[in-house]
Amino acid sequence: MYGGLHSAGPLPTPGALVDLAREFTPRVEAFGSTPVLLDLQGLGRAWPSPRALGEALLEAARLRCHEPHVALAGSRVAALLVSQGREGLTVLAPGEEAAALAPLPLSLLALDPEREETLRGWGLRTLGDLAALPATGLAERLGPDAPRLRRLARGEDDAPLVATPRPESFACTLELEWPVDGLEPLSFILARVLEPLCARLVERGRRAVSLALELGLVDGSVHRRALHPAAPSSDPRTWRTLLLLDLEIHPPRDAIQALTLRAEPTPARIVQFSLLDPAQPSPERLAETMARLHEWTASGRGGAPVLLDTHRPGAFVMGSFAPGPFAGSRAPQGPPRIALRVFRPPRPAQVSLREGVPVFVSAGAVRGAVLDLAGPWRASGDWWDVAWSREEWDVALAGGIYRIFRDRLREAWFLEGELD
Amino acid sequence: MPSALKHTLEDLLRVRRLQADAPPLRGQDRRLSPLSTGVAVVDDLLGGGLPRGQLSEVHGPPSAGRTGLVLALTTRITRAGALAGWVDPRDRFDPGTAAGAGLDLARLLWLRGRAGPPRALPEAVAATGTLVGSGLFDLVVLDLAGIPAVEIQRLPGATWIRLQRMIESTPAALVLVGDAHVAHGPGGACLAMAPGSPRWSGPPGPGRLLRGLASELRTGRHALRPVVFELGGASGAPPRPPLAPRE
Numbered sequence: 001m002y003g004g005l006h007s008a009g010p011l012p013t014p015g016a017l018v019d020l021a022r023e024f025t026p027r028v029e030a031f032g033s034t035p036v037l038l039d040l041q042g043l044g045r046a047w048p049s050p051r052a053l054g055e056a057l058l059e060a061a062r063l064r065c066h067e068p069h070v071a072l073a074g075s076r077v078a079a080l081l082v083s084q085g086r087e088g089l090t091v092l093a094p095g096e097e098a099a100a101l102a103p104l105p106l107s108l109l110a111l112d113p114e115r116e117e118t119l120r121g122w123g124l125r126t127l128g129d130l131a132a133l134p135a136t137g138l139a140e141r142l143g144p145d146a147p148r149l150r151r152l153a154r155g156e157d158d159a160p161l162v163a164t165p166r167p168e169s170f171a172c173t174l175e176l177e178w179p180v181d182g183l184e185p186l187s188f189i190l191a192r193v194l195e196p197l198c199a200r201l202v203e204r205g206r207r208a209v210s211l212a213l214e215l216g217l218v219d220g221s222v223h224r225r226a227l228h229p230a231a232p233s234s235d236p237r238t239w240r241t242l243l244l245l246d247l248e249i250h251p252p253r254d255a256i257q258a259l260t261l262r263a264e265p266t267p268a269r270i271v272q273f274s275l276l277d278p279a280q281p282s283p284e285r286l287a288e289t290m291a292r293l294h295e296w297t298a299s300g301r302g303g304a305p306v307l308l309d310t311h312r313p314g315a316f317v318m319g320s321f322a323p324g325p326f327a328g329s330r331a332p333q334g335p336p337r338i339a340l341r342v343f344r345p346p347r348p349a350q351v352s353l354r355e356g357v358p359v360f361v362s363a364g365a366v367r368g369a370v371l372d373l374a375g376p377w378r379a380s381g382d383w384w385d386v387a388w389s390r391e392e393w394d395v396a397l398a399g400g401i402y403r404i405f406r407d408r409l410r411e412a413w414f415l416e417g418e419l420d
Numbered sequence: 421m422p423s424a425l426k427h428t429l430e431d432l433l434r435v436r437r438l439q440a441d442a443p444p445l446r447g448q449d450r451r452l453s454p455l456s457t458g459v460a461v462v463d464d465l466l467g468g469g470l471p472r473g474q475l476s477e478v479h480g481p482p483s484a485g486r487t488g489l490v491l492a493l494t495t496r497i498t499r500a501g502a503l504a505g506w507v508d509p510r511d512r513f514d515p516g517t518a519a520g521a522g523l524d525l526a527r528l529l530w531l532r533g534r535a536g537p538p539r540a541l542p543e544a545v546a547a548t549g550t551l552v553g554s555g556l557f558d559l560v561v562l563d564l565a566g567i568p569a570v571e572i573q574r575l576p577g578a579t580w581i582r583l584q585r586m587i588e589s590t591p592a593a594l595v596l597v598g599d600a601h602v603a604h605g606p607g608g609a610c611l612a613m614a615p616g617s618p619r620w621s622g623p624p625g626p627g628r629l630l631r632g633l634a635s636e637l638r639t640g641r642h643a644l645r646p647v648v649f650e651l652g653g654a655s656g657a658p659p660r661p662p663l664a665p666r667e
Binding site: 281282285286288289292293295296301302303304305306307313314315316318321323324326329330331332334335336337338339340341342343344372373374375376394396399400401417418419420 | 457458459481482483484485486487488489491492495496499500501503511512513514515516517518519520521522524525526527528529530531532533534543547550551554555556565566615618620621624626628629630632633649650651652653
């Protein structure tokens with residue numbers, strides 16, 4: 001037995017009829033906000049007769065919406081169409097479906113306009129007219145779908161009910177009996193909230209792409225934080241660590257009385273691991289590590305350097321550290337290279353020259369006669385923007401080999417770094 | 421056909437196992453293979469490379485080749501697909517020369533210290549602990565070169581023991597780069613480097629290049645005979661044509 005529930009009037013909320021139907025049975029198929037189809041199998045134990053069940057359904061519907069229509073029938077399509085076509089309560093006994101549907105208008109089948117126009121051209125106005133057509137030749141005239149439409153018009157429907165899933169909500173609220181002050185006691189409470197929340201995510205094959213935390217404080221205010229880690233996760237330990245690290249940086253200004261966590265779900269990450277490629281870092285652990293280094297990364301002092309497309313020496317920006325999949329590369333050949341240990345900013349230097357060649361360098365602790373040297377190497381660029389022009393020398397002093405340069409625009413010498 | 425595929429797969433796995441510097445396969449115990457520097461004489465001296473799960477150190481005066489050697493190690497690690505961390509309290513690392521040496525900058529997490537504040541070194545040590553404890557990195561470098569010894573001695577006495585204990589349970593190697601001996605683990609390497617003579621490309625004058633820098637390396641307290649190797653020309657320097665002398 002199926003039940004059709006339809007509202008001809010406006011609904012207080014789009015999901016009002018679905019919510020009402022779920023109070024009677026968990027198996028509900030919604031076609032938009034109205035109509036709603038209910039699977040009433042097994043409800044005979046609670047109501048003595050189908051009419052009593054229909055009356056209970058109608059009475060409950062009258063409290064929620066205007067002009068509710070209820071129909072109970074043995075087939076899905078009969079319950080749905082009769083509920084849309086007849087006011088009040090209609091209970092159809094087995095075998096009465098075709099007769100009940102016959103006077104209803106053809107438009108209830110929601111045909112496409114072209115086909116409906118064709119049927120109207122043939123003089124068909126009601127479902128009964130369509131049901132009375134001979135089955136022979138119908139498919140040739142109206143298309144392969146026509147026999148099914150004829151069966152629907154007769155109230156014959158063997159399609160199963162496809163239950164509409166409940167909307168997923170991944171939120172958890174906890175009211176505390178006593179206010180909590182400090183992060184250490186909060187960590188235990190977070191674990192209590194996060195573990196069921198993450199378990200629910202895993203059950204649905206989901207991960208949380210972000211987490212919103214609302215802390216209700218004793219002073220009546222709400223402390224809100226939102227976390228968007230580099231990778232989605234459903235690991236409660238990772239989320240707890242990330243939340244605690246974030247709260248360490250942005251602590252609430254008063255004791256906590258209530259907390260709410262809302263997770264934004266996303267489908268679980270499916271990764272096909274390679275047998276031959278090196279193991280890649282776990283995104284969850286990487287996100288946790290970067291959160292621990294927040295003080296470095298937030299101030300632009302931590303990350304992966306990215307070289308800029310310019311000849312200006314030392315031009316780079318700090319990018320976020322998010323190593324992608326390994327593309328494979330060969331180890332460099334040949335001896336190791338001399339590295340430059342730069343001074344930021346370059347240290348001003350006093351350089352004595354003889355015939356245009358440095359013979360003595362003094363830049364703070366780096367000081368001495370030039371024992372040997374290479375240079376000069378001149379470079380310049382960005383004349384259209386912030387111009388630079390320099391003359392480089394690699395000089396060997398008693399304490400090491402250094403790179404110095406003369407800024408040709410400012411006519412000043414600088415110690416750029418140490419070659420090591 | 422399936423047997424041919426099976427043979428191909430077995431051959432691939434065999435080749436990968438025989439390569440000493442091949443990145444570890446999934447599930448492979450990485451602690452067994454040391455980190456090769458790519459410098460044959462140094463790897464021979466160390467028995468294959470720097471040990472994993474240990475605190476090692478590379479120290480010496482300026483221009484001894486400390487940074488060049490550690491940069492070569494970092495380059496090999498990043499080019500093999502692993503991650504490396506470079507903690508730099510004095511902000512001395514130059515990404516341009518590192519990229520010139522072949523380092524994959526996307527696989528290097530560089531933490532730059534703030535110039536000046538007295539907490540720069542303790543912050544850097546704490547960040548080193550975070551990198552080591554994460555288990556994500558095959559190599560973590562803490563660059564202490566240029567930091568006065570008195571500032572290093574101001575760190576709590578258990579700092580290096582704590583780092584050694586942290587790294588023991590990971591497949592990573594922690595390397596200190598310094599001006600003088602600071603600390604190393606019981607199984608870690610202690611490489612003392614001294615500058616050799618630089619090699620120039622020709623007689624003094626325009627167009628001359630710094631071609632190489634010899635470096636002497638000793639390991640252990642009782643090693644008397646140093647190993648000598650050479651670092652190549654200044655890394656990262658783009659090819660530059662010789663200029664006429666300045667008028």
